[in-house]
Amino acid sequence: xxxxxxxxxxxxxxxxxxxxxxxxxxxxxxxxxxxMMVLMASTWDILGGQMGYNSLGNITFFGIGMYVSAVVQxxxxxxxxxxxxxxxxxxIKPEFSNNQYFTGLYLGxxxxxxIAMLFSLVFGSFMFGLRGPYFAIGSLGLAIAAAExxxxxxxxxxxxxxxxxxxxxxIEFRSVFFYVLCFLITLTAHFLLRWLFSTQFGLxxxxxxxxEDKAEAMGIPTRIYKQIGWGxxxxxxxxxxxxxxxxxxxxxxxxxxxxxxxxIFMVAMVLLGGKGTLWGPVLGAIIFHVIKETTWTYLxxxxxxxxxxxxxxxxxxxxxxxxxxxxxxxxxxxxxxVDKTNLQTKEQSKA
Amino acid sequence: xxxxxxxxxxxxxxxxxxxxxxxxxxxxxxxxxxYGLALVWGVMNIKNLAQGDFVIMGGYLSLAFSQYNxxxxxxxxxxxxxxxxxxxxxYRLMIRRVIDQDMFTSLLATxxxxxxxxxxMNLIWGPEVQIIDLDFPVYDAxxxxxxxxxxxIISLILAGMLSLGIVLFMKKSRTGQAxxxxxxxxxxxxxxxxxxxxxxxxxxxLNSAICGAAGVxxxxxxxxxxxxxxxxxxxxxxxxxAAGLGNLPAVITAGFGIGLFEKYVGAIIGTAYEVAxxxxxxxxxxxxxxxxxxxxxxxxK
Numbered sequence: 001x002x003x004x005x006x007x008x009x010x011x012x013x014x015x016x017x018x019x020x021x022x023x024x025x026x027x028x029x030x031x032x033x034x035x036m037m038v039l040m041a042s043t044w045d046i047l048g049g050q051m052g053y054n055s056l057g058n059i060t061f062f063g064i065g066m067y068v069s070a071v072v073q074x075x076x077x078x079x080x081x082x083x084x085x086x087x088x089x090x091x092i093k094p095e096f097s098n099n100q101y102f103t104g105l106y107l108g109x110x111x112x113x114x115i116a117m118l119f120s121l122v123f124g125s126f127m128f129g130l131r132g133p134y135f136a137i138g139s140l141g142l143a144i145a146a147a148e149x150x151x152x153x154x155x156x157x158x159x160x161x162x163x164x165x166x167x168x169x170x171i172e173f174r175s176v177f178f179y180v181l182c183f184l185i186t187l188t189a190h191f192l193l194r195w196l197f198s199t200q201f202g203l204x205x206x207x208x209x210x211x212e213d214k215a216e217a218m219g220i221p222t223r224i225y226k227q228i229g230w231g232x233x234x235x236x237x238x239x240x241x242x243x244x245x246x247x248x249x250x251x252x253x254x255x256x257x258x259x260x261x262x263x264i265f266m267v268a269m270v271l272l273g274g275k276g277t278l279w280g281p282v283l284g285a286i287i288f289h290v291i292k293e294t295t296w297t298y299l300x301x302x303x304x305x306x307x308x309x310x311x312x313x314x315x316x317x318x319x320x321x322x323x324x325x326x327x328x329x330x331x332x333x334x335x336x337x338v339d340k341t342n343l344q345t346k347e348q349s350k351a
Numbered sequence: 352x353x354x355x356x357x358x359x360x361x362x363x364x365x366x367x368x369x370x371x372x373x374x375x376x377x378x379x380x381x382x383x384x385x386y387g388l389a390l391v392w393g394v395m396n397i398k399n400l401a402q403g404d405f406v407i408m409g410g411y412l413s414l415a416f417s418q419y420n421x422x423x424x425x426x427x428x429x430x431x432x433x434x435x436x437x438x439x440x441x442y443r444l445m446i447r448r449v450i451d452q453d454m455f456t457s458l459l460a461t462x463x464x465x466x467x468x469x470x471x472m473n474l475i476w477g478p479e480v481q482i483i484d485l486d487f488p489v490y491d492a493x494x495x496x497x498x499x500x501x502x503x504i505i506s507l508i509l510a511g512m513l514s515l516g517i518v519l520f521m522k523k524s525r526t527g528q529a530x531x532x533x534x535x536x537x538x539x540x541x542x543x544x545x546x547x548x549x550x551x552x553x554x555x556x557l558n559s560a561i562c563g564a565a566g567v568x569x570x571x572x573x574x575x576x577x578x579x580x581x582x583x584x585x586x587x588x589x590x591x592x593a594a595g596l597g598n599l600p601a602v603i604t605a606g607f608g609i610g611l612f613e614k615y616v617g618a619i620i621g622t623a624y625e626v627a628x629x630x631x632x633x634x635x636x637x638x639x640x641x642x643x644x645x646x647x648x649x650x651x652k
Contacts, residue, residue, distance in 0.1 A: 056462070
């Protein structure tokens with residue numbers, strides 16, 4: 001893409017991001033969820049699109065982040081400790097001062113990201129020997145196992161969940177505050193990925209996607225690159241999980257590990273937009289979110305059926321995605337030089 | 352946990368008999384659905400994540416028929432026929448288009464199908480856990496320590512006969528030979544005049560019918576719930592990953608193994624881990640496969 005177009009796109013999206021909550025105050029949280037989905041799709045694309053490791057279990061880190069931030073937020077300023085708080089099942093409502101609440105929240109988000117990243121290192125140590133469909137099935141198993149095991153830990157409330165500390169301040173400020181957090185995390189992730197994909201890291205993970213054995217033979221330390229890629233994904237998913245947990249106000253297994261919803265939406269969004277591109281996931285997430293919100297409103301009760309159908313149609317009939325379709329249709333727009341003479345001779349030889 | 356172990360092995364070892372029997376009854380169902388998965392996987396390289404939902408759908412069909420007071424010997428073939436044609440429709444609409452694409456596509460497409468089936472079943476039959484209560488006698492053994500409902504024994508025998516029938520069909524019949532030929536080398540099979548598209552279609556429908564039969568057994572010996580399908584899929588994947596494709600004795604052994612493992616985990620650690628058990632089993636199998644492959648510097652592909 002030429003720089004002029006890039007600047008235009010960024011200005012447009014940036015203006016929408018900043019002005020969105022002021023122009024459409026009723027939809028602030030909906031737009032916040034939009035940025036969350038953009039982040040999920042973009043970070044899924046690190047492994048799924050750029051590195052060729054199709055994970056169905058990135059949602060694990062989302063849930064881990066959510067629970068870690070809950071534990072940190074409660075334990076930092078509540079003297080009784082987490083166990084007492086969770087065993088009271090929400091009847092304890094500790095009064096945090098503004099200062100305490102926000103310090104706890106920021107610490108929680110940071111801890112969520114870092115601990116999710118550490119978990120990704122542990123999981124990666126036994127997951128990255130799997131390739132292709134085995135990695136996908138294995139990571140799906142990981143997500144289900146994590147969800148089931150979380151419900152049996154009484155320290156974090158077990159099956160009955162945790163209610164998060166109350167937000168100090170009125171409800172409008174609350175939604176704008178969480179909106180800004182979502183937007184900032186997504187923005188940071190986007191620019192980090194933009195830079196990363198332009199460095200040697202981007203080339204290395206693309207080499208892993210194209211042929212891992214050859215990449216290894218060429219001396220690329222594939223294992224380290226894979227761990228770094230999943231680590232970045234896990235960090236942002238964990239941090240976003242922390243924010244989403246506070247946005248929801250109450251967390252349990254269904255909120256923290258939404259495997260059949262966000263866990264699969266993020267893959268669908270990337271496929272809709274086109275995988276292996278920087279903008280594909282962003283575009284796919286925006287389109288998917290709009291479709292989802294409209295079907296949700298008009299198809300009461302049948303919305304899940306509609307979503308399943310969209311997913312199947314998208315995957316079965318529309319594999320290359322929007323960006324892929326645009327790229328093959330108008331290659332010049334993407335700065336891809338097509339050798340016209342070569343193409344003509346090919347077509348002639350076909351005919 | 353320690354109490355449970357003591358109970359099992361010191362105070363009342365007779366309870367083991369009950370657990371082992373339960374494990375065998377369940378294992379037969381798991382082995383059936385895993386064999387269907389291995390069939391489709393081996394012949395057309397489709398990894399069907401909707402396998403468990405086919406099972407659950409068969410169970411719900413059997414529930415619907417049992418309301419007309421039909422006997423299980425009639426329900427079983429009826430459900431199998433309906434599921435066969437359901438598989439045919441799914442193949443024509445969807446699977447045919449993802450066969451040639453990369454493996455992740457089939458995985459994701461069948462995951463979408465799984466979500467769709469779950470939701471439709473949820474809308475039709477509701478999210479409650481349901482059971483079929485057929486009037487079959489229950490036998491006691493060992494002073495009432497072990498109870499054996501005769502319906503479970505009947506299901507086990509039927510499952511055994513069904514798998515024997517499938518094995519004979521694959522070995523002896525012309526279609527079975529064609530399926531095996533296509534699994535070995537689709538191109539050569541096409542050259543020799545086998546219509547591989549028809550074979551794929553038949554294989555997928557057969558898998559669907561096998562799942563339907565497994566679903567009938569689930570409905571009479573266990574419980575039904577629209578969202579339980581994914582655990583059957585995960586179990587099938589664990590079994591196939593451990594046993595390999597096209598190795599029927601190994602699939603059956605692994606099926607009984609995972610049934611026993613689950614029942615023992617449920618009895619010793621607690622029923623809260625009953626879903627986590629098959630999933631952890633899958634992860635353990637995958638890790639072991641990796642270790643054995645790593646000796647030859649290979650990855651699990």
